[in-house]
Amino acid sequence: MQLENIYPIILAGGRGKRLRPMTSYRKPKPFVTLRSNYNLLQETLIRASGLAPPTIVCQQMYIPKVEFSLRSLARYDIFPRAIVAEPYVRSTAPAIGAACLSLAPYMTFVVLPSDHIMDNEGALMKAISEAGDIVNEHGGFVSIGVKPRGASRRFGYLHKGARVDDTQIYHSEHFMEKPSSEYAGQFVKSGEYLWNTGIFVGRVLDYLSAFQAIEREYLYFLRKSFENSRNFEIYYELKRDYYHKIPAMSVDRAILEQCTQRYAAEHDGYWDDAGTWPSYLKLYLMRLLGIIKR
Numbered sequence: 192m193q194l195e196n197i198y199p200i201i202l203a204g205g206r207g208k209r210l211r212p213m214t215s216y217r218k219p220k221p222f223v224t225l226r227s228n229y230n231l232l233q234e235t236l237i238r239a240s241g242l243a244p245p246t247i248v249c250q251q252m253y254i255p256k257v258e259f260s261l262r263s264l265a266r267y268d269i270f271p272r273a274i275v276a277e278p279y280v281r282s283t284a285p286a287i288g289a290a291c292l293s294l295a296p297y298m299t300f301v302v303l304p305s306d307h308i309m310d311n312e313g314a315l316m317k318a319i320s321e322a323g324d325i326v327n328e329h330g331g332f333v334s335i336g337v338k339p340r341g342a343s344r345r346f347g348y349l350h351k352g353a354r355v356d357d358t359q360i361y362h363s364e365h366f367m368e369k370p371s372s373e374y375a376g377q378f379v380k381s382g383e384y385l386w387n388t389g390i391f392v393g394r395v396l397d398y399l400s401a402f403q404a405i406e407r408e409y410l411y412f413l414r415k416s417f418e419n420s421r422n423f424e425i426y427y428e429l430k431r432d433y434y435h436k437i438p439a440m441s442v443d444r445a446i447l448e449q450c451t452q453r454y455a456a457e458h459d460g461y462w463d464d465a466g467t468w469p470s471y472l473k474l475y476l477m478r479l480l481g482i483i484k485r
Contacts, residue, residue: 272425
């Protein structure tokens with residue numbers, strides 16, 4: 192599938208807890224820099240510049256930071272399709288759902304967290320392109336994973352099964368988010384699992400159907416919060432009266448663990464979520480030494 196027909200949904204929020212005091216509630220990880228002149232949100236926007244115009248999801252209080260990040264990328268001609276602002280933090284499942292409501296039902300999207308570090312981005316785009324073909328033909332969701340570097344409990348584990356046709360996409364029979372040490376060890380030992388990067392490809396209609404399957408009223412409240420949003424230009428400020436009725440739900444546990452039509456693609460490159468101080472400092476050093484590059 193051509194990349195310009197795949198719409199990125201970029202998640203740019205959080206609570207800023209894991210890397211304090213560098214991060215905070217007012218400055219979560221997407222708005223900090225690792226080594227380059229760009230913060231992690233800007234690096235994600237540059238990474239997605241070959242795709243369709245992005246939809247950015249953030250909390251309302253971060254809109255000025257998102258706008259500043261966009262202005263600083265003027266030379267890249269990056270213009271978002273929409274900016275969806277949440278009144279409350281409700282984790283990734285509702286945030287992605289709200290972004291999907293700003294798109295047409297048969298559009299293909301890719302979710303890109305904006306607080307991760309990656310290299311070999313050409314290989315990533317190839318995987319996203321092939322994933323777009325798979326979901327358009329078969330439905331379901333294609334999650335991007337990387338080869339585990341150990342039995343860490345910090346990440347989700349994607350089963351990597353039989354190859355789909357002549358592609359780099361694989362059937363995935365099992366997905367578990369942040370398993371116990373025992374399960375993580377078994378997954379790594381089997382050699383059949385990938386760490387979940389949080390990047391996945393799907394179609395809007397399939398995602399909203401999966402979201403409704405969690406609990407029918409959640410999609411109702413999500414639609415109401417979007418339909419009654421304060422809308423101006425490309426901004427959608429979700430209506431708090433409805434949005435607060437949706438519980439916090441991660442997309443991994445609420446949808447990707449539960450879905451029956453799941454695929455995995457292996458990214459042949461470095462990836463880390465920079466979620467702890469040791470991992471962040473390691474990544475900082477690797478960037479300084481030129482081991483990984485944006």
